[in-house]
Amino acid sequence: MKLHEVRKQISTPLGAPAFPVGPYYFHNREYLNILYRTDMEALRRVVPEPLEIDEPLVKFEIMNMGDVTGLGTYIEAGQLIPVSFNGEKGEYQHAMYLNSHPAIAAGRELSAYPKKLGSPQLYIDSDTLVGTLDYGSLRVAVATMGYKHQALDPEQARQEICQPTFMLKIVPKYDGTQKVCRLVRTQIKNVTIHGAWTAPARLQLFAHALAPLSDLPVLEVVSASHIVTDLELSMPDVVYDYLAEH
Template structure:
């Protein structure tokens, strides 16, 4: 390969057969099952990176089915998203942990945006006749089980669509140097674009988390479930932007805001 060819074609690994195409990525009929719960505020503060701060003591535990994802195919993921406030006082969401069953979006999510993705075995299905069931196994061990009454009460579609489209999402991206030190260490911000919510419901929910050394979702323990909802939406995962560079010369934490 010539140097010019490498520079022109280098966007993902491996260069001769990338694990994923170039972003952005379009998702159709993406299905969310989200259980919101209160947790230990000290545990939250220990995992939310400055300059973000937790917005209360809530965690959203998510099970997500993605049956039609451009470039990524058909897969499922599960993990924890934390409501946060940035340094300018704006509310957002910080993705703390995510486990999924497809190599392409694991590689792409980590390398492009910095999603904290690891290999796991999540499932989202209807159990019996009236229960939405989400599970997550890590290896042979069950580490998360969520249940919700199936389509108990409808939610306002416009409100749910606005929340998905307007909420900034944050990730802590770390890419190592060849010596093992951090080459990239950034707080990344991204938005969901072209969002259409086809269905939205709420209902009674429950969530059980189990301790695991390498999949520590239970480190944010369930104190009280405060709500559960089920969404079906089309959306585009847009490219991200660097909100804060942890390797830049030391200064007071301040988010970068696009003008």
């Protein structure tokens, strides 16, 4: 392979890259979102400055990606924390667990999504929408919500999906020190809402050393939503460089 050909590659191995070039379009992406109240001190231990915490809230989400160009089908779960940065309200992407290596590699290498391997599920059990997350052979989360009890305003659903998202991009040098350490911002803008609902919901989190979702304990469920969309992901912008002099 010639030098100019190597320079065009975006991932290894060269003969069969871990993921294809985007953009990535999501068709009928299905969300189960549960917003809950947690312990403020627990949040302060995991949210990096200069992000600011306004309220002790966390959003647990499970997303069923049934049709993604270039990536196929997979399911993802994680936690987002409502924050603000320079007066702009958004969400800090704290942790993500999913069952697709191409999606993990693309999310970590092309962007800054904090993705790890896990086994989420999203399905209907009688009259209940159920989301679960296993890490290895152990269950670490169970979310339940009434199935399509009340319609949710599509504009409210759009605002929920399209909030600015902040993430940490960390790339180490070969000696283990940081080569890149940046706070980045992304925002979904191109969204079509196919349906949105709300209903009573509950969430259980179970302790695990390597999937510590329960470190942000559930004190009270505030709201829940079930949303089906088409959308396209946007590339992130750097908003803060931790290695630069400030």
